[in-house]
Amino acid sequence: xxxxxxxxxVYRGDSEGGKLQSYxxxxxxxxxxxxxxxxxxxxxxxxLAVRWNCKAGRCGSCSAEINGRPSLMCMTRMTKFSxxxxxxxxxxxxxxxxxxxxxxxxxxxxxxKKIPPFKPTPRQADGTHRMQQxxxxxxxxxxxxxxxxxxxxxxxxxxxxxxxxxxxxxxxIYLAGLDxxxxxxxxxxxxxxxxxxxxxxxxxxxxxxxxxxxxxITDNGIIPLKExxxxxxxxxxxxxxxxxxxxxKKEKAxxxxxxxxxxxxxxxxxQAKQKDGG
Amino acid sequence: MSSSSSSSSxxxxxxYETREHDVLVIGAGGAGLRAAIEASAExxxxxxxxxxxxxxxxxxxxxGGVAAALGYVEPKDNxxxxxxxxxxxGRYLNQWRMAQLHATEAPDRVKELEExxxxxxxxxxxxxxQRNFGGHKYPRLAHVGDRTGLEMIRTLQQHxxxxxxxxxxxxxxxxxxxxxxxxxxxxxxAFGYWRENGRFVLFRAxxxxxxxxxxxxxxxxNSNSWECTGDGQALAYLAxxxxxxxxxxxFHPTGMVWPPSVRGTLITEGVRGEGxxxxxxxxxxxxxxxxxxxxxxxxxxAEDEADAWLRSxxxxxxxxxxxxxxxSPKRTPDLLPRDxxxxxxxxxxxxxRGSPHGGVFLDIHSRRSSEDILRKLPAMYHQFKELGDVxxxxxxxxxxxxxxxxxxxxxxxxxxxxxxxAGLFAAGECAxxxxxxxxxxxxxxxxxxxxxxxxxxxxxxxxxxxxEAAIDAGEIDEAMKEALAPFDRAEGPNPFLLxxxxxxxxxxxxxxxxxxxxxxxxxxxxxRLKEAASRVKVDGNRHYNASWHxxxxxxxxxxxxxxxxxxxxxxxxxxxxxxxxxxxEMDKGHFSKVxxxxxxxxxxxxxxxxxxxxxxxxxxxxxxxKE
Numbered sequence: 004x005x006x007x008x009x010x011x012x013v014y015r016g017d018s019e020g021g022k023l024q025s026y027x028x029x030x031x032x033x034x035x036x037x038x039x040x041x042x043x044x045x046x047x048x049x050x051l052a053v054r055w056n057c058k059a060g061r062c063g064s065c066s067a068e069i070n071g072r073p074s075l076m077c078m079t080r081m082t083k084f085s086x087x088x089x090x091x092x093x094x095x096x097x098x099x100x101x102x103x104x105x106x107x108x109x110x111x112x113x114x115x116k117k118i119p120p121f122k123p124t125p126r127q128a129d130g131t132h133r134m135q136q137x138x139x140x141x142x143x144x145x146x147x148x149x150x151x152x153x154x155x156x157x158x159x160x161x162x163x164x165x166x167x168x169x170x171x172x173x174x175x176i177y178l179a180g181l182d183x184x185x186x187x188x189x190x191x192x193x194x195x196x197x198x199x200x201x202x203x204x205x206x207x208x209x210x211x212x213x214x215x216x217x218x219x220i221t222d223n224g225i226i227p228l229k230e231x232x233x234x235x236x237x238x239x240x241x242x243x244x245x246x247x248x249x250x251x252k253k254e255k256a257x258x259x260x261x262x263x264x265x266x267x268x269x270x271x272x273x274q275a276k277q278k279d280g281g
Numbered sequence: 282m283s284s285s286s287s288s289s290s291x292x293x294x295x296x297y298e299t300r301e302h303d304v305l306v307i308g309a310g311g312a313g314l315r316a317a318i319e320a321s322a323e324x325x326x327x328x329x330x331x332x333x334x335x336x337x338x339x340x341x342x343x344x345g346g347v348a349a350a351l352g353y354v355e356p357k358d359n360x361x362x363x364x365x366x367x368x369x370x371g372r373y374l375n376q377w378r379m380a381q382l383h384a385t386e387a388p389d390r391v392k393e394l395e396e397x398x399x400x401x402x403x404x405x406x407x408x409x410x411q412r413n414f415g416g417h418k419y420p421r422l423a424h425v426g427d428r429t430g431l432e433m434i435r436t437l438q439q440h441x442x443x444x445x446x447x448x449x450x451x452x453x454x455x456x457x458x459x460x461x462x463x464x465x466x467x468x469x470x471a472f473g474y475w476r477e478n479g480r481f482v483l484f485r486a487x488x489x490x491x492x493x494x495x496x497x498x499x500x501x502x503n504s505n506s507w508e509c510t511g512d513g514q515a516l517a518y519l520a521x522x523x524x525x526x527x528x529x530x531x532f533h534p535t536g537m538v539w540p541p542s543v544r545g546t547l548i549t550e551g552v553r554g555e556g557x558x559x560x561x562x563x564x565x566x567x568x569x570x571x572x573x574x575x576x577x578x579x580x581x582x583a584e585d586e587a588d589a590w591l592r593s594x595x596x597x598x599x600x601x602x603x604x605x606x607x608x609s610p611k612r613t614p615d616l617l618p619r620d621x622x623x624x625x626x627x628x629x630x631x632x633x634r635g636s637p638h639g640g641v642f643l644d645i646h647s648r649r650s651s652e653d654i655l656r657k658l659p660a661m662y663h664q665f666k667e668l669g670d671v672x673x674x675x676x677x678x679x680x681x682x683x684x685x686x687x688x689x690x691x692x693x694x695x696x697x698x699x700x701x702x703a704g705l706f707a708a709g710e711c712a713x714x715x716x717x718x719x720x721x722x723x724x725x726x727x728x729x730x731x732x733x734x735x736x737x738x739x740x741x742x743x744x745x746x747x748x749e750a751a752i753d754a755g756e757i758d759e760a761m762k763e764a765l766a767p768f769d770r771a772e773g774p775n776p777f778l779l780x781x782x783x784x785x786x787x788x789x790x791x792x793x794x795x796x797x798x799x800x801x802x803x804x805x806x807x808x809r810l811k812e813a814a815s816r817v818k819v820d821g822n823r824h825y826n827a828s829w830h831x832x833x834x835x836x837x838x839x840x841x842x843x844x845x846x847x848x849x850x851x852x853x854x855x856x857x858x859x860x861x862x863x864x865x866e867m868d869k870g871h872f873s874k875v876x877x878x879x880x881x882x883x884x885x886x887x888x889x890x891x892x893x894x895x896x897x898x899x900x901x902x903x904x905x906x907k908e
Contacts (some may be wrong), residue, residue, distance in 0.1 A: 017824070031541055032539075032540040032541055033539070033540020033541055033668065034542050035668070045775070045778065049775065049819065050820055050821030050822075050826055052824075052825040052827060053827070054333075054334075055507055056333055056338075056339075056341075056506040057507075058506070058507075058543075058546075059342065059543070059546050059664065059668075060663070060664065060667070061428075061431065061660070062337045062341050062342070063337070064333065078667055078668070080667075080668075101825055102824055103825075108334070112335060112442075112448075112450075120440060120443050121397060123395075123396055131407075131408050132395055133407030134407050136402065136410075139400050142400055143400055143402075143425065146400060146431075146435065147428065148435075150336055150337075184398070184400075259443055
């Protein structure tokens with residue numbers, strides 16, 4: 004792990020366009036790509052834009068593409084690259100670029116607002132909710148999600164087909180988690196099918212491959228959710244039961260009332276001002 | 282001569298946009314989100330300002346759990362025990378009323394999270410599981426493996442976005458706007474800019490809640506994320522509020538020490554809660570040699586006694602001692618409060634008994650099965666595997682103290698969380714009083730929930746009772762000029778390098794062990810840095826400009842650092858997290874009866890002692906109660 008110099012090719016640009024620029028940095032033990040980016044920022048290029056928070060793989064802010072692979076910069080060790088191998092860092096390709104390595108991920112925050120939130124059963128007489136650990140293990144896996152949006156970035160429905168009405172893997176596991184929650188009382192299946200378009204996923208599992216939390220997004224989340232929705236709509240017995248209004252305990256969920264889109268700087272959308280605003 | 286920058290920056294007469302809310306919450310971690318939820322529930326128009334994206338605040342990194350006397354694992358637990366533990370951990374310098382509110386309300390706040398979708402780990406009978414933590418008499422921390430903070434922030438976020446609040450992401454507040462009326466100072470709003478394009482925004486608000494977190498980034502070795510630069514404390518101080526207890530900076534005993542890239546990154550106390558133990562280079566368990574008198578009656582003095590206690594609370598140790606006997610009432614010294622453990626590690630290293638990279642060893646691999654480690658501490662496993670090349674199911678971790686949490690902050694009214702500026706509230710780490718001289722692990726997440734709610738509630742009440750008022754245009758103009766000044770300089774120091782300089786000086790002179798000479802040198806260095814920061818120069822334009830942001834952060838960190846150093850110099854004793862080698866004893870007299878506050882004057886920062894409120898007899902009786 005002796006110190007040596009390596010070259011990084013970093014994307015510099017904005018919505019108007021940009022190009023790769025090369026920077027030389029000195030490595031040190033344990034160094035990750037985000038350290039290298041910070042080193043460039045501090046010593047060579049103070050205007051280099053990068054989004055980060057925790058530098059410990061917990062917050063999911065520093066998502067980018069490293070040699071084309073969607074990754075967290077803070078969890079990618081410099082020792083991963085062999086001597087002389089070029090290291091190229093580019094922003095996530097599926098989201099509009101803001102500047103350099105920073106992209107506009109507001110699509111995800113707007114999608115989150117469309118999902119009807121958790122609505123639990125009443126508490127038991129002693130004031131508790133009782134759930135067995137084995138019944139929540141599978142949902143806890145989905146709740147490890149750090150919202151890095153690398154799965155959204157790599158999902159070809161979003162990336163190549165520009166299907167922005169598809170909720171994407173991140174929200175499919177959120178929906179699956181709500182559906183499997185032992186206490187939840189809402190039936191979101193119709194929304195999962197018609198609004199969030201689960202049918203568009205054809206299970207290429209790219210999302211699972213890039214997940215830094217190693218969540219089995221497809222196998223444990225999307226496929227079971229597809230089956231649950233399919234059972235409702237395509238299983239003849241369930242279909243009949245639904246038609247006659249029986250066999251369902253959960254209340255049908257509606258899309259939440261339209262709210263102002265999250266954030267989005269008013270400078271970019273001046274018309275989005277609060278009604279009561281000045 | 283500054284042609285390149287004047288074309289890219291914009292003059293102060295440039296326009297700003299205006300947003301208006303009843304309640305503006307600045308900071309979107311646990312406390313900010315909880316405050317915003319409460320103020321929204323009160324029917325107020327709420328704006329929530331995030332320095333980063335929503336859901337990325339430092340709360341996300343909290344690991345071990347949220348302390349609440351639910352009594353699910355140990356039925357003997359109740360608010361009184363939690364209150365006593367908290368006051369003792371804080372060496373009785375806590376505001377008793379805040380510690381009482383916290384202990385009584387924390388269980389409801391945790392249950393409420395469950396109501397909003399949080400999935401805590403379960404007991405065999407299906408209730409919320411609670412784990413041991415330092416300074417807590419009973420297993421008390423509701424948790425989700427070692428990612429409790431993530432569960433909490435995601436739950437609050439998923440609930441909050443449906444409560445009607447307006448969320449403003451990647452927006453930095455640079456100044457609070459205050460009306461200096463004859464009847465007293467009163468909040469009017471806040472001024473800041475959008476990171477994305479650098480344009481200015483004025484928030485008009487009847488009430489403001491600060492929930493901006495801590496100041497760990499002022500230290501070389503720290504566990505904190507990018508955001509923890511003391512913004513709320515500095516904004517409040519510059520607006521005329523007081524800071525209190527700033528000398529108490531918590532150094533978490535277990536940060537990573539190797540490799541350098543991750544030095545300081547947190548290792549949860551949950552490792553020790555799950556049976557992990559600290560050893561020196563000779564393999565000896567170190568904590569038996571560092572049991573202070575205050576904790577002598579309740580702490581095990583031998584390995585089998587400590588291990589028997591762990592087993593009796595449900596920790597499934599493999600091998601080890603303490604298997605024969607019955608339950609031990611005496612806790613393992615590995616779970617003494619953080620200040621004690623951090624200084625023990627410091628002592629071992631100083632005595633030459635440390636690990637190769639200047640820490641000690643934290644051993645879980647010999648104490649728990651691999652399966653248990655992977656299930657209870659999955660994030661720790663991955664963190665060491667991916668960043669440190671260490672397999673914690675097979676090898677010990679190397680750990681050492683890391684700047685983690687500030688007990689001090691904005692001085693607030695214990696009932697309402699209001700500062701001395703009317704309508705300005707503070708909650709969470711940026712507020713002072715709850716934790717006294719030292720915070721117990723797990724009491725932070727509960728603090729965020731309890732006092733976030735209280736601040737949101739009282740901010741809403743305040744907003745309902747007060748009309749909007751005009752904001753002085755001159756004040757806005759000043760704020761714009763101040764923010765843009767770094768662009769207009771032809772030359773000046775690089776803000777990133779200044780920050781590196783500050784981290785080294787704070788670590789060296791205001792660190793874990795202090796003395797008068799160091800603190801004075803530290804203050805002189807801070808004067809130098811303040812002068813340099815006033816000349817700082819940034820390049821480029823206002824579009825997502827990290828160096829511009831760093832320049833503003835520097836102002837905030839310097840204010841808070843100075844308050845820490847001045848408070849530390851004034852308090853000539855050792856108490857909790859504040860350790861003076863020239864005054865090693867805890868003062869049972871004078872300093873047990875005062876808190877130190879910092880406030881701005883025409884000539885600079887002044888520190889003064891204020892009387893520490895004594896609890897009323899019925900609360901003193903709770904403290905004196907023997908179980």
